[in-house]
Amino acid sequence: MALVLTLPWKKELGVPTLVEWDQQMGALILPAKLKLCLSSPLLLFRFSSGRCFSDFSSHVLETVAAGPGEDSAVGFWFRRHFRYAMEPHIAQRHGDDVQRTASKRLMGKVAVITGGARGIGAATAKVFAENGASVIIADILDDLGTSLADSIGARYIHCDVVNEADVESAINLALAWKGKLDIMFNNAGISGTEGSITNLDMEQVKYLLSVNVNGILHGIKHAARVMIKGQEGGCIICMSSSAAIMGGLGSHPYSLSKEAIIGLMRSTACELGVHGIRVNCISPHGVASEMLDMTPEEVSKIVEERGSLLKGRSPRLEDVAQAVMFLASEEAGYITAHNLVIDGGFTSASSNMSFIYQ
Numbered sequence: 001m002a003l004v005l006t007l008p009w010k011k012e013l014g015v016p017t018l019v020e021w022d023q024q025m026g027a028l029i030l031p032a033k034l035k036l037c038l039s040s041p042l043l044l045f046r047f048s049s050g051r052c053f054s055d056f057s058s059h060v061l062e063t064v065a066a067g068p069g070e071d072s073a074v075g076f077w078f079r080r081h082f083r084y085a086m087e088p089h090i091a092q093r094h095g096d097d098v099q100r101t102a103s104k105r106l107m108g109k110v111a112v113i114t115g116g117a118r119g120i121g122a123a124t125a126k127v128f129a130e131n132g133a134s135v136i137i138a139d140i141l142d143d144l145g146t147s148l149a150d151s152i153g154a155r156y157i158h159c160d161v162v163n164e165a166d167v168e169s170a171i172n173l174a175l176a177w178k179g180k181l182d183i184m185f186n187n188a189g190i191s192g193t194e195g196s197i198t199n200l201d202m203e204q205v206k207y208l209l210s211v212n213v214n215g216i217l218h219g220i221k222h223a224a225r226v227m228i229k230g231q232e233g234g235c236i237i238c239m240s241s242s243a244a245i246m247g248g249l250g251s252h253p254y255s256l257s258k259e260a261i262i263g264l265m266r267s268t269a270c271e272l273g274v275h276g277i278r279v280n281c282i283s284p285h286g287v288a289s290e291m292l293d294m295t296p297e298e299v300s301k302i303v304e305e306r307g308s309l310l311k312g313r314s315p316r317l318e319d320v321a322q323a324v325m326f327l328a329s330e331e332a333g334y335i336t337a338h339n340l341v342i343d344g345g346f347t348s349a350s351s352n353m354s355f356i357y358q
């Protein structure tokens, strides 16, 4: 069994490496006969500045191998600062803790999410935070964004993606807070007005493009700058849509904006791959959110009946959030210049002639 002590505060408190630091997992991994769990982050800090710290690493390895004796100094510290899990039910709980920590797929990562105050962006912020990432929510909905950030241990910043300086500030907040940026999710977008091409209001079109296209351009530009400088690669994810790959699924300006994003994603992936920066798109379809001019129930009903090969199933916000997390994670480490479509197969195949398979 492996024992995992998570040390997310390592950097801030300058805690030296005790035994083996797994950079990727952001965790300390020990082979252990002993089951124990950290009762508080502060305790480890006290440990680090406490009197027996200098001998801690060698003692700990020996003690873990042998099991801490009643009389050992480390055993005393363990009993004082950590809770043993000798009884089966506690052991089980601690085993679960260990597994949960080990399965946090974005441990130690720092992410900025534009449009993260509600809808798909908010669902993604929650999934990212649950998986160990430090998240910055950048939006124009200050109340919603602030309360969501408070509830998941994230940070909120007012950011209108139309303004390049706002996007740059959101990314600078990541640097000021955690010293780096690993994941940029350019999610903010609007649907724009529907109607005939013959009556397009060009001012409205310009505004939509300034949010949906320029906003993403600002995000890629400034994320790439800091990721290149950081020399640790990174991951940029841009929000496109099923409306980019099939006509008839969005207003004309919306479809235009979402297809432009795929082109931009591909060209920037070409340039940034040499720096280890992956650039991908995500293209959902028919997710019940406040962006659409219909109730969530109406959206779900239409998609379930007519907008998916998976009859009776419509996409949840979490379906998209999980797909974004996959792209952001190490599991997708060889995926770049890709558009991940979350549409229940709708834009790839039609079931209108499925009698063929009967």
Ligand SMILES: NC(=O)c1ccc[n+]([C@@H]2O[C@H](COP(=O)([O-])OP(=O)(O)OC[C@H]3O[C@@H](n4cnc5c(N)ncnc54)[C@H](O)[C@@H]3O)[C@@H](O)[C@H]2O)c1
Pocket (backbone or CB within 6 Å): 114, 115, 116, 117, 118, 119, 120, 121, 138, 139, 140, 141, 159, 160, 161, 162, 187, 188, 189, 190, 191, 211, 239, 240, 241, 242, 283, 284, 285, 286, 287, 288, 289, 290, 291, 292
């Ligand atoms: N809902 C769907 O079916 C669907 C399908 C495909 C793509 N998308 C895209 O997903 C993204 C998120 O949409 P959603 O469905 O969660 O809708 P939503 O309206 O709930 O979320 C959009 C978020 O973007 C923010 N935003 C809007 N303009 C902004 C600006 N100028 N600066 C900063 N933030 C701004 C909003 O405040 C909101 O928090 C959008 O880009 C949308 O085009 C949605």
